[in-house]
Amino acid sequence: MEAKKTRGxxxxxxxxxxxxxxxxxxxxxxxxxxxxxxxxxxTLTGTEVxxxxxxxxxxxxxxxxxxxxxxxxxxxxxxxxxxxYGAHELLEEYRRARIEELTQKHNEMQQQLDDNKxxxxxxxxxxxxxxxxxxxxxxxxxxxxxxxxxxxxxxEGFRMTLHGKMKDSSNGASSSHAPEGGNPSASHANDxxxxxxxxxxxx
Numbered sequence: 223m224e225a226k227k228t229r230g231x232x233x234x235x236x237x238x239x240x241x242x243x244x245x246x247x248x249x250x251x252x253x254x255x256x257x258x259x260x261x262x263x264x265t266l267t268g269t270e271v272x273x274x275x276x277x278x279x280x281x282x283x284x285x286x287x288x289x290x291x292x293x294x295x296x297x298x299x300x301x302x303x304x305x306x307y308g309a310h311e312l313l314e315e316y317r318r319a320r321i322e323e324l325t326q327k328h329n330e331m332q333q334q335l336d337d338n339k340x341x342x343x344x345x346x347x348x349x350x351x352x353x354x355x356x357x358x359x360x361x362x363x364x365x366x367x368x369x370x371x372x373x374x375x376x377x378e379g380f381r382m383t384l385h386g387k388m389k390d391s392s393n394g395a396s397s398s399h400a401p402e403g404g405n406p407s408a409s410h411a412n413d414x415x416x417x418x419x420x421x422x423x424x425x
Contacts, residue, residue: 290316
């Protein structure tokens with residue numbers, strides 16, 4: 223069986239990736255690779271590390287040991303020849319992005335909570351509406367005088383409707399058993415005439 227041919231490991235050309243999905247996948251893979259290298263550096267040398275990067279979509283990702291805040295605070299407290307203004311801007315940008323991310327998550331959760339409350343309220347109203355429609359199950363001992371009068375009217379209306387339907391059903395059953403050929407009294411009269419003629423013929 224012929225082995226499947228592959229292009230193998232190829233060198234990636236160092237230029238901006240055009241396809242957005244491919245760009246995001248590459249960012250995720252390379253970021254994980256950087257985290258791995260930083261972890262190895264920390265393990266081998268015991269160094270303190272702060273790494274901050276923004277995704278193509280503007281989402282911040284950070285990696286720090288012992289923490290990114292701790293390392294940045296130490297960096298700002300001991301400026302040396304570093305660009306203090308740029309470091310402050312970097313830290314503030316990270317904090318703003320983090321606050322925006324948390325605010326967005328809070329708003330999404332709040333919206334979901336409000337939607338669930340609205341659905342629960344509609345469901346409760348629907349259940350209560352169904353209970354009101356089943357007026358015959360109303361707890362009589364909890365009704366006031368006016369509600370008892372209304373309940374009595376509903377029972378009376380239901381009784382009249384049921385009586386009418388039973389009467390219609392009874393009339394329909396009676397008509398279905400009537401003898402074929404018309405009036406039964408006329409049939410008896412014809413039989414009597416035949417008998418009378420027969421007796422006259424015999425005289």
